[in-house]
Amino acid sequence: MRSLVIEDEPDTALYVCNGLRESGHAVTCCDNGLDGLHLALNEIWDLVIVDRLLPGGVDGLSIVRRLRELGKKTPVLILSALTSTDERVRGLRQGGDDYISKPFAFAELLARVEALLRRAHPAQDGTELRVADLALDMRTLLVTRGAVPIALQPRELRLLAYLMRNEGQVVTRTMLLEAVWDCHFDPQTNVIDVQISRLRSKIDRGFSPALIHTVRGVGYVLGERRAGVPGVP
């Protein structure tokens, strides 16, 4: 995967670029808006990570805008120290695909990067999601584990669907909050953990193997075996 990181702050740039390289990305780093814009427009990238505020007269948002104006659909993740909802909404409206506020954990960034890349190359979207012997029928909303039907509440269905769609990939609590509950704030309690443990008790208890795994300090992953999580020890 070829990624372009446009970030002027040396520490953050190093943190992000090294992390992505260790995770198997080919990374190009750029420390100002003007060069960033040039690179973003003239080369082909799988992903662009851009800081919201940049020196050089071209800020992050205008790079995103320019890309979209030219019809390029490259996934863009915006990094920003501006944390308010307004700023986030502005970033997304200008064409960003995701927005992450500083300070952030690298694991969070990586999880979002991978989700973006998956979204850019979607797997065939059937009417049924299936992981091991767990199945979710998208038309009837029936969940079965093996031959046993499992009753889930509507919001739990949505949570499960999101986890299954991202099978084998780590999703963070914040990603779940946004995708399942449409919450763009951190409730700063363990609500998500409790929701997951309830879901886990419904789909994993009494079945083998366990499908929902906790990734310490990052989030959760649904899959037959606990997936190796690069970047997280």
Place this chain on the structure above:
Amino acid sequence: MAPFRLSHSVGARLALGNGALLVTLIVVIAAVFYFGTVGVLARSTDGKIISISNRLREEYGARAPAELVREINHELADGIDSDTEIFLVTSPAGERVVGNLTTWPTAATPLGKLINRELIRDGRPSSARLYVQPLPNGNLLYVGRDLSEQRAIRTLVLQALEAAVAVSLVLVVMGAWLSRRQIERRISGIRHTARQIESGHLDERIPVSGDDEFARLGSDINRMLDRIEQLMNGVRHVSNAIAHDLRTPLGRVRARLDEGLRREATVPALKEAARGAIDGIDDLILLLNKLLQIAEAESGMRAESFERVKLGAVVNDMAELYDAAAEEAGIHLAVASEPAATQWTLGDRDLLATAVASLIDNAIKYAGRGATVELAAPIRGDEVAIVVRDNGPGVAPAELPRLTERFYRINRARNQPGNGLGLTIVAAIATMHGGRLELVDAQPGLRASILLPRATPHASEAPEMALSLTNLSDS
């Protein structure tokens, strides 16, 4: 008292301004009075002189000169105005024919005009008003009046006016001094208090007596000082609390890192220390984010991005987010069903959801196992409300008003995790939406209501579906 300087005293300036007005008024009245008396007197004298002169010329000009002589002698002897009357007839040669003047003006005297002259009348010097005209026989007829009486009246009037102006000037100066002293005395209390406050006695207040402008100003300033003192205390409290709340996790982070370094530096030990440090730092970031959130909500900057939000839906979403947590805590979380479609308000959905989440979180934390937490979004007149009510142990009424203070934690909660910012944020969010947070002792339990201005729904806005296939497949 400070030396008197006009530029330093509003009272004196006011009194002097009024005084100047008064003096002007007196001068105008005096002028009117002067011209109404002395002027009228002079004009009537002039009229008499001319009419007598004309009468003598017309009646006696054509007759024998002896008749005119007799008439003039009669006039001078008849006792009417005789002591001021002046008559004289001179021959063309300049000799006196008849009259009571000893000397008279020479031939250069203008004819047919009223003139003032110093002459000698019956041997005595006299200041006179004189009218000279020729008679048909070549003689000159002088008619006039002695002015000394008029002069005396004029002097008297002028003296009276001068005295009046002088007295009023004295009164004006005295008034200026008195009102300056009065104002100075009323203001000195305010100035004294201001100096005290300047030197650090923030609890000093202006003594207020009576109910005049200064008393009202004094109590206005006192109220302002109360508010400022309250804010100062708040700020002081907040910075103390922030310092304290930052120091504890920082100390923990430092201790963990220190520990990691001191031990035999095995990789797992170092990792453990690093993890612990990251957790601690995450706590700090969280705390700072909350403080930023309060500051952002209190500055009210986001009002321009408000959209129409349906409160019932927000409450439902948050209830579904917290249902598992409530279950785990042994709490029954119930959402009262409400008439849909009408609970709209203008606002920021994320912030309102944050507020609701915070209220539910509190209720779950403090209501205790087995309690019920009821959520509702009722309409109250022009307002819509979000009500979170529990039947737990509640909060002592004395503590209720303090719940929204930054970092305030009720005694019972001090050993629970948390930082005492939750309700501060909720209150700030309510305020920035033009609403308010109401905390009431529900006996038993606590009832927290966010009251917000109601927005009318658009016709096109149908009640949202809680879950549909569309948003299920849209990840």
